Amino acid sequence: MPETRRVPNPKVAVTRELPDAVMERMTQLFDTQLHRGPVGMTREQLAAAMAECDVLVPTVTDEIDAELIAGAGPRLKLIANFGAGVNHIALKAARARGIIVTNTPGVLxxxxxxxxxxxxxxxxxxxxxxxxxxxxxxxxxxxxxxxxxxxxxxxxxxxxxxxxxxxxxxxxxxxxxxxxxxxxxxxxxxxxxxxxxxxxxxxxxxxxxxxxxxxxxxxxxxxxxxxxxxxxxxxxxxxxxxxxxxxxxxxxxxxxxxxxxxxxxxxxxxxxxxxxxxxxxxxxxxxxxxxTPHMGSATYEGRMATGEKVIANIRMWADGHRPPDQVLEGWA
Missing domain, CATH: 3.40.50.720 (NAD(P)-binding Rossmann-like Domain)
Structure with missing residues (x-):
């Protein structure tokens, strides 16, 4: 089990533009780096963010592979995924580095x-x-x-x-x-x-x-x-x-x-x-x-609920506790 410790005001990197209310709340609670615009971060931008942040908030369109995780900085201890699926994240590589991965089950x-x-x-x-x-x-x-x-x-x-x-x-x-x-x-x-x-x-x-x-x-x-x-x-x-x-x-x-x-x-x-x-x-x-353009979960209510789960996982982790939606071994 990855070690958990209290991290006051964690530095959080968000890879895609999320609903305004979610991004505003993240900015209020954490030292948040937002990525604006219609597309996500490039691989180079992901690598740069992972080198400096405590928490990465990716989405399904971000391929967080073993190479990116290997190049992450020592501060990165939580990948708080915005979404339920985690097949785009190299879970075994994350576990090997002691990085916790969370998702947002149930809300969609x-x-x-x-x-x-x-x-x-x-x-x-x-x-x-x-x-x-x-x-x-x-x-x-x-x-x-x-x-x-x-x-x-x-x-x-x-x-x-x-x-x-x-x-x-x-x-x-x-x-x-x-x-x-x-x-x-x-x-x-x-x-x-x-x-x-x-x-x-x-x-x-x-x-x-x-x-x-x-x-x-x-x-x-x-x-x-x-x-x-x-x-x-x-x-x-x-x-x-x-x-x-x-x-x-x-x-x-x-x-x-x-x-x-x-x-x-x-x-x-x-x-x-x-x-x-x-x-x-x-x-x-x-x-x-x-x-249809991958819109199965595309409701205002669903996106807000997803954001709230991401925030809850980060807050719990930052307080030194195990996040409620930690992805366990069965996903690998």
């Missing part, structure tokens, strides 16, 4: 579940295609065969990763008449399964062949990188829709594009990509793909 659960449910509805009902048709001026009015999609009621929803977000999606999906199937490393307690009316599939491949819609809610780590590869995507039946509002690297994008182009999948709803903000032009050309 409902927002991400809302966005996921929106995609689950949007793709089968062709909402993005319909919106573009109206804006183009080419719509000729209602017709019995116009813009036909598929209803989602009565379909089987497969949830890959049944943590906070997966369970929140399941609660929403039940209200739309979907049956709930899930694959998770560990089975949920029976009382939770009963509440969600969810069926556990210990074998992921078996679940993939039995569902109509797949939604992904597992963290991106060494175990989940490329988890939905070409072989697993091939197990999905041609009428299936794939939804991903988790992390882009979990899905093999080339295999997904091949399946969509070959009509071996009915469509996809994507809020994340492996190389974002760059998006494969083949995806952009597909009409049966609904795309």
């Amino acid at each position: 659960t409902e927002d991400t579940a809302d966005m996921t449910m929106a995609l689950i509805v949007s793709v089968p009902r062709r909402l993005a295609e319909g919106e573009k048709l109206v804006r183009s001026g080419a719509w000729q009015g209602w017709s019995p065969g116009g813009m036909l999609g598929h209803r989602i009621g009565g379909k089987a929803l497969g949830i890959l990763g049944m943590g906070r977000i997966g369970q929140a999606v399941a609660r929403r999906a039940r209200a739309f008449g979907l049956s709930i199937h899930y694959h998770n490393r560990h089975r949920l307690p029976k009382v939770v399964e009963a509440e969600l009316q969810a069926q556990w599939h210990p074998n992921l491949d078996e679940m993939l062949g039995a569902i109509d819609i797949l939604t992904i809610h597992t963290p991106r780590n060494a175990d989940s990188e490329g988890l939905l590869d070409a072989d697993r995507i091939a197990l999905l039946r041609p009428h299936v829709y794939l939804i991903n509002a988790a992390r882009g690297g979990i899905v093999d994008e080339d295999a997904l594009i091949d399946a969509l182009e070959g009509q071996r999948l009915a469509g996809a709803g994507l809020d994340v990509w492996k190389h974002e903000p760059q998006i494969d032009p083949r995806l952009l050309a597909l009409p049966n793909v609904v795309m």
Whole structure:
């Protein structure tokens, strides 16, 4: 366990422009170095900040790798991530240097579940295609065969990763008449399964062949990188829709594009990509793909709650206590 000691008025480096109220509060509480502007710090700026600060506040767009951590100054003892995912931080390297890493779990659960449910509805009902048709001026009015999609009621929803977000999606999906199937490393307690009316599939491949819609809610780590590869995507039946509002690297994008182009999948709803903000032009050309710009957690309330958690973690650490949201060994 990294040593904790009291650090009055810690020097805090914030890598991206956060909501004004969050940055103002940080400035009031700490010796805070803010980074303004629409983009984050460059690698050189990150290295310079890490050489001098006590606390680094990065976001998902900052790749805090082992080389950067190795070059950090001796003062850096806390990386207080603005967000729940920590796959962009070299956790083992941080632990080796005695640097605590914290995140902000729980505050974005409902927002991400809302966005996921929106995609689950949007793709089968062709909402993005319909919106573009109206804006183009080419719509000729209602017709019995116009813009036909598929209803989602009565379909089987497969949830890959049944943590906070997966369970929140399941609660929403039940209200739309979907049956709930899930694959998770560990089975949920029976009382939770009963509440969600969810069926556990210990074998992921078996679940993939039995569902109509797949939604992904597992963290991106060494175990989940490329988890939905070409072989697993091939197990999905041609009428299936794939939804991903988790992390882009979990899905093999080339295999997904091949399946969509070959009509071996009915469509996809994507809020994340492996190389974002760059998006494969083949995806952009597909009409049966609904795309949103990594906005699953983008609410005013969610961003403020995230900032409050970051501040709470820094304050607890600065007072010499273990931060409430310290990332433990299981994330590595």
